[in-house]
Amino acid sequence: MEMKKVSRRALLLWRIRLSLLVLVCPFLIALFFPAAPVWTAVLTILWIVFYLLMFLLYYPVKYWKLCYAITETSLIIKCGVFYNRMKAMQLQNIQHVTTGASPLARALGLCSLQVWGAGGIVYIPGLSKEAGARLCGQLAHAEKGGSR
Numbered sequence: 079m080e081m082k083k084v085s086r087r088a089l090l091l092w093r094i095r096l097s098l099l100v101l102v103c104p105f106l107i108a109l110f111f112p113a114a115p116v117w118t119a120v121l122t123i124l125w126i127v128f129y130l131l132m133f134l135l136y137y138p139v140k141y142w143k144l145c146y147a148i149t150e151t152s153l154i155i156k157c158g159v160f161y162n163r164m165k166a167m168q169l170q171n172i173q174h175v176t177t178g179a180s181p182l183a184r185a186l187g188l189c190s191l192q193v194w195g196a197g198g199i200v201y202i203p204g205l206s207k208e209a210g211a212r213l214c215g216q217l218a219h220a221e222k223g224g225s226r
Contacts, residue, residue, distance in 0.1 A: 081145040081156065087186045088204025089141040093133055094182065100129045146202050148216060153193060155200055169220040171195040177210045193217060 103125040111117045139159050146155045153172075155165040172195045179189040189210040191202040205213065 079147050079149055079154070081147045081154075082209075083145050084141070084202065084204035085188055085206040085209070086141075087188055087206070088144075089137055091183055091186055091188055091204065092137045092140070096129065096132050096137070100125060141204075144202075144204070146213075148213070153200065153217065155202060165200050167193060167195045167198070167200050169217070171197065172217055172220055175214050175217040177205075177214050179207075191217075 104122070107118055107121045107125075111121065136159055140157070143159065143162070144155075144157045146153070148154075148169075151169055153167045153169065157163050157165070172193055174194040176192050177189045178192065183189060187207050189205055189207050191205055191210050191213055193200045193202075202213075
């Protein structure tokens with residue numbers, strides 16, 4: 079079983095979204111604590127530390143551990159940051175497969191795959207458009223009862 083990695087651009091997408099989200103923090107601190115220099119300093123240090131931890135540790139580990147594979151009988155996804163997690167869905171249990179992308183993800187040529195099956199949903203973020211379409215086709219074919 080060969081595990082495939084998601085696109086390297088997924089790490090870039092996650093970091094861009096984080097950076098855009100963190101831009102709100104200085105505005106909120108200035109809005110709610112205009113005359114409190116101690117609180118302003120403490121909150122500024124906290125959001126900077128949070129940003130650096132997410133940017134330099136969390137997202138690279140998330141990218142490094144996220145991989146997927148299709149076997150003869152299952153779709154397997156390995157992920158997790160603080161602990162290892164393996165999700166598996168039997169191909170015979172797949173009910174619906176779809177891809178989707180935000181405008182920023184589309185600009186980077188990425189998409190996410192969602193697979194609905196009996197008992198749950200599995201989600202693979204950060205696939206290239208080509209890999210997402212190929213995987214969607216393979217799983218949709220398996221959904222109809224065909225072989226790989």
